[in-house]
Amino acid sequence: MQKFLNKQTVITSLILCALYLLVQISVVFDLLNPFYTLNIILIGINIILAVSLSLIIGFTGQLAIGHAGFMAVGAYTSSILTVKLGQPFPLAILAGSVAAAIIGFVIGLPTLRLKGDYLAIATLGFGEIIKVLLINFEYVGGASGFHGIPHITSWSWVFFLALFTVIFIKNFINSTHGRACISVREDEIAAETMGINTTKYKVMAFTIGAFFAGTAGALFAHYFYILQPNNFGFLRSVDYLVMVVFGGLGSISGSILAAIVLTIINAALQSVAELRMIFFSVLLIAIMIFRPQGLMGNKEFSLQFFNRLLRGGKQRDLAQGK
Amino acid sequence: MEHLHTFLQQVINGVSLGSIYALIALGYTMVYGIIKLINFAHGDIYMVGAYIGFFAITKLNMTFIPALVTAMVFCAVLGIIIERVAYKPLRNSTRIAALITAIGVSLFLEYTGMLIVTPQPRAFPDVIPQTKFNFFSGSVYITNQQAVIFIVAVVLMFLLQYIVYKTKIGKAMRAVSYDKDTALLMGVNVNTTISATFAIGSSLAAAAGILVGIYYTSISPLMGIVPGLKAFVAAVLGGIGSIPGAAVGGLLMGVIEAMVSGYWSSTLRDAVAFGILILILIIRPSGIFGSNVREKV
Amino acid sequence: MTLLKVNNLTKTFGGLTAINNFNLELHPGELVGLIGPNGAGKTTVFNILTGVYTPTEGSITFSDESIVGLKPFEITQRGIARTFQNIRLFSDLTVLDNVRIAYHPHVKYGLTSAVMRLPGFYAEEAELTEKAVNFLKIFNLDTKKDEIAKNMPYGEQRRLEIARALAAQPKLLLLDEPAAGMNPQETHSLMNMIKWIRQEFDLTILLIEHDMSLVMGACERIYVLEYGMTIAHGTPEEIRTNPKVIEAYLGEEVPHAYSR
Numbered sequence: 048m049q050k051f052l053n054k055q056t057v058i059t060s061l062i063l064c065a066l067y068l069l070v071q072i073s074v075v076f077d078l079l080n081p082f083y084t085l086n087i088i089l090i091g092i093n094i095i096l097a098v099s100l101s102l103i104i105g106f107t108g109q110l111a112i113g114h115a116g117f118m119a120v121g122a123y124t125s126s127i128l129t130v131k132l133g134q135p136f137p138l139a140i141l142a143g144s145v146a147a148a149i150i151g152f153v154i155g156l157p158t159l160r161l162k163g164d165y166l167a168i169a170t171l172g173f174g175e176i177i178k179v180l181l182i183n184f185e186y187v188g189g190a191s192g193f194h195g196i197p198h199i200t201s202w203s204w205v206f207f208l209a210l211f212t213v214i215f216i217k218n219f220i221n222s223t224h225g226r227a228c229i230s231v232r233e234d235e236i237a238a239e240t241m242g243i244n245t246t247k248y249k250v251m252a253f254t255i256g257a258f259f260a261g262t263a264g265a266l267f268a269h270y271f272y273i274l275q276p277n278n279f280g281f282l283r284s285v286d287y288l289v290m291v292v293f294g295g296l297g298s299i300s301g302s303i304l305a306a307i308v309l310t311i312i313n314a315a316l317q318s319v320a321e322l323r324m325i326f327f328s329v330l331l332i333a334i335m336i337f338r339p340q341g342l343m344g345n346k347e348f349s350l351q352f353f354n355r356l357l358r359g360g361k362q363r364d365l366a367q368g369k
Numbered sequence: 370m371e372h373l374h375t376f377l378q379q380v381i382n383g384v385s386l387g388s389i390y391a392l393i394a395l396g397y398t399m400v401y402g403i404i405k406l407i408n409f410a411h412g413d414i415y416m417v418g419a420y421i422g423f424f425a426i427t428k429l430n431m432t433f434i435p436a437l438v439t440a441m442v443f444c445a446v447l448g449i450i451i452e453r454v455a456y457k458p459l460r461n462s463t464r465i466a467a468l469i470t471a472i473g474v475s476l477f478l479e480y481t482g483m484l485i486v487t488p489q490p491r492a493f494p495d496v497i498p499q500t501k502f503n504f505f506s507g508s509v510y511i512t513n514q515q516a517v518i519f520i521v522a523v524v525l526m527f528l529l530q531y532i533v534y535k536t537k538i539g540k541a542m543r544a545v546s547y548d549k550d551t552a553l554l555m556g557v558n559v560n561t562t563i564s565a566t567f568a569i570g571s572s573l574a575a576a577a578g579i580l581v582g583i584y585y586t587s588i589s590p591l592m593g594i595v596p597g598l599k600a601f602v603a604a605v606l607g608g609i610g611s612i613p614g615a616a617v618g619g620l621l622m623g624v625i626e627a628m629v630s631g632y633w634s635s636t637l638r639d640a641v642a643f644g645i646l647i648l649i650l651i652i653r654p655s656g657i658f659g660s661n662v663r664e665k666v
Numbered sequence: 667m668t669l670l671k672v673n674n675l676t677k678t679f680g681g682l683t684a685i686n687n688f689n690l691e692l693h694p695g696e697l698v699g700l701i702g703p704n705g706a707g708k709t710t711v712f713n714i715l716t717g718v719y720t721p722t723e724g725s726i727t728f729s730d731e732s733i734v735g736l737k738p739f740e741i742t743q744r745g746i747a748r749t750f751q752n753i754r755l756f757s758d759l760t761v762l763d764n765v766r767i768a769y770h771p772h773v774k775y776g777l778t779s780a781v782m783r784l785p786g787f788y789a790e791e792a793e794l795t796e797k798a799v800n801f802l803k804i805f806n807l808d809t810k811k812d813e814i815a816k817n818m819p820y821g822e823q824r825r826l827e828i829a830r831a832l833a834a835q836p837k838l839l840l841l842d843e844p845a846a847g848m849n850p851q852e853t854h855s856l857m858n859m860i861k862w863i864r865q866e867f868d869l870t871i872l873l874i875e876h877d878m879s880l881v882m883g884a885c886e887r888i889y890v891l892e893y894g895m896t897i898a899h900g901t902p903e904e905i906r907t908n909p910k911v912i913e914a915y916l917g918e919e920v921p922h923a924y925s926r
Contacts, residue, residue, distance in 0.1 A: 173643070175640070176640050233756035242771040327476065328474070331473030332470050332473035
């Protein structure tokens with residue numbers, strides 16, 4: 048229990064509780080403009096997507112750029128469960144997540160043997176294949192889309208699932224399994240030589256990432272109540288790629304921060320749609336040239352981090368003889 | 370007999386389509402061969418080429434060949450600029466960084482394009498009015514457009530072969546693609562060589578863009594995405610880094626696509642292209658003419 | 667009893683025969699050297715032994731078990747560890763993390779325990795970390811445990827790589843040019859360390875090296891490879907005076923630069 052009650056955990060928990068209540072109250076008493084509510088929900092969904100993608104790209108070093116495909120699987124599967132099979136929402140979310148995980152596993156096994164660019168293109172290809180298959184799948188509406196999905200995603204659902212995702216992935220990373228994934232990123236051959244089954248861990252990270260993408264997809268479907276296959280193509284995968292890169296490959300806090308910031312910027316630029324994408328593309332190029340480690344590099348938010356930031360950090364440490 | 374006719378028609382259509390893929394694929398393969406980068410933006414350069422051709426013909430009243438040359442030159446310059454601004458700073462970075470930057474450039478071209486010319490597709494002017502050459506009393510035919518596509522593609526590919534194997538810059542390109550550092554030590558101007566590679570690849574893509582405008586009569590700012598990816602598959606199929614590979618891969622992709630479209634389902638033809646990609650990557654990533662490059666342990 | 671037995675090992679890459687009919691035998695506790703001019707195939711032998719490459723022909727038996735066709739991680743888990751010619755540390759990880767990875771195959775807690783932070787997780791993590799720190803103490807690296815590996819001086823990086831390999835509790839340790847880039851004093855310390863770890867960890871060691879003082883000073887037997895083939899095999903004395911070996915090195919320091 049001592050591990051749980053340290054200063055950092057307590058402060059973080061308090062902040063999260065306050066945040067949850069603040070938004071919940073605003074939602075229940077209709078204090079917020081619907082546009083804001085929509086974006087707050089979207090932030091939560093994007094956090095799940097960014098953190099899950101970060102596990103694959105940032106921590107395990109596998110450049111997978113078809114994440115929207117898994118989101119689509121989750122979105123459609125969960126919607127089939129609620130709309131066509133009359134199942135309750137929790138079951139639908141679970142089914143969506145599991146379906147996405149299964150697809151992730153099946154795609155991951157052959158694809159993760161590839162490296163670098165080839166892996167990227169293969170995952171891109173699979174993402175597009177999923178999209179094309181959905182366009183041709185009449186049962187879920189095909190190209191004209193899946194309509195009439197119940198609008199049952201609430202702030203509570205999004206908040207708690209996002210929280211669950213972050214805790215799950217954080218705990219995974221800070222364990223021997225997470226370290227195995229990181230060692231794969233650092234040097235795959237050395238990792239193999241240290242007795243790590245690199246294929247197993249690559250597939251594991253991929254599957255877990257896909258699982259949560261499915262969760263996000265389920266939440267997305269039941270908030271926006273219409274699904275269109277063309278909405279889940281490469282362009283959407285790029286959105287999450289930008290978040291992970293912007294936040295810093297290998298930083299959970301970075302991905303969360305980036306998801307928040309970029310969703311807000313996106314919302315702000317709604318009225319100038321083309322400009323928005325031009326902005327993002329230039330941002331992407333600029334980050335890669337000038338600050339490839341993104342916002343947080345591979346560091347995480349922690350009390351130490353804030354203290355350093357506030358006190359001017361290293362200078363002080365040096366002066367104190369640390 | 371009818372089956373044979375349908376088959377032949379599909380082959381003819383496939384060869385036309387394949388010629389276009391080949392032209393685009395050559396750019397991918399040359400750039401990958403020299404700096405090991407998948408130039409995501411290449412398909413969009415093809416799009417730019419189509420639009421330059423469009424404006425050259427409609428606003429500047431050029432005929433086919435001058436418009437073709439204008440577009441090729443414009444895109445060659447565009448390719449050089451992109452390389453200098455976006456890719457050169459990342460020559461020593463990780464592959465992820467380079468790939469992400471290429472994605473950024475691609476998106477930039479697409480959305481800037483949409484801003485400038487609006488997302489609406491435009492009708493490409495009829496510079497080569499279609500006439501058909503009929504065989505077997507009309508059940509098989511080649512249009513003059515298809516003939517032009519094929520001829521232009523072949524001419525350009527021969528030109529490319531000449532440049533790569535018979536000129537000094539071509540030799541430099543080959544040297545840099547084998548071993549950049551050694552080429553540098555031997556006095557090859559690596560920067561100029563890389564720029565030249567981008568210039569040539571981009572001009573070929575521009576040519577493809579105009580040919581497509583003529584053939585399919587419609588162009589749009591996002592027209593480069595799918596053909597770009599398919600041409601990339603073609604390059605991988607032929608063996609990425611191999612010039613004959615890109616040509617062969619392109620033709621194969623075109624013929625396969627025509628067959629799938631004709632005999633199975635035209636809506637699934639995009640999925641089939643990706644399916645081929647994945648099969649190649651899993652079964653034989655080095656492609657038809659490629660060689661297996663192992664990581665030195 | 668033979669710990670490692672390599673019979674008629676051949677490896678071809680396309681048209682190139684990198685290793686031709688290589689034979690080797692290691693007995694427990696031995697310190698054996700593998701030398702030869704650059705490009706002779708020494709690292710290729712290591713790569714085959716550790717499963718990075720599969721042999722074209724031949725057999726490899728380790729502790730009476732064939733290891734041909736096994737994946738590298740499986741071979742490591744059976745007791746063979748190695749270091750690399752160009753150090754392959756996990757550069758962006760801390761010194762401690764580099765060593766902790768070595769314990770991964772022995773960790774008992776599963777995915778659920780890790781994610782749900784069951785009590786077993788904390789206990790085992792603490793134990794793991796303690797073991798790693800104690801291990802680093804042996805190599806005088808415990809004070810630097812939180813340093814990022816790539817920021818350490820070269821000599822310490824080499825030491826860390828060896829420490830990391832040893833943390834995997836191998837029976838056989840393959841060292842690939844551990845003295846590369848070291849001056850004579852550092853090489854001498856390294857030689858003593860190699861002899862010491864052999865004793866301390868009950869190891870068998872196979873060593874690739876170019877530095878003859880290290881090879882002659884530490885190894886009990888030496889295999890000499892040229893163009894993928896064994897051209898000599900024997901004690902340092904025998905190798906030193908072997909005309910074929912001298913010729914292979916073409917005037918390199920074989921007869922001169924060694925000291926006992």
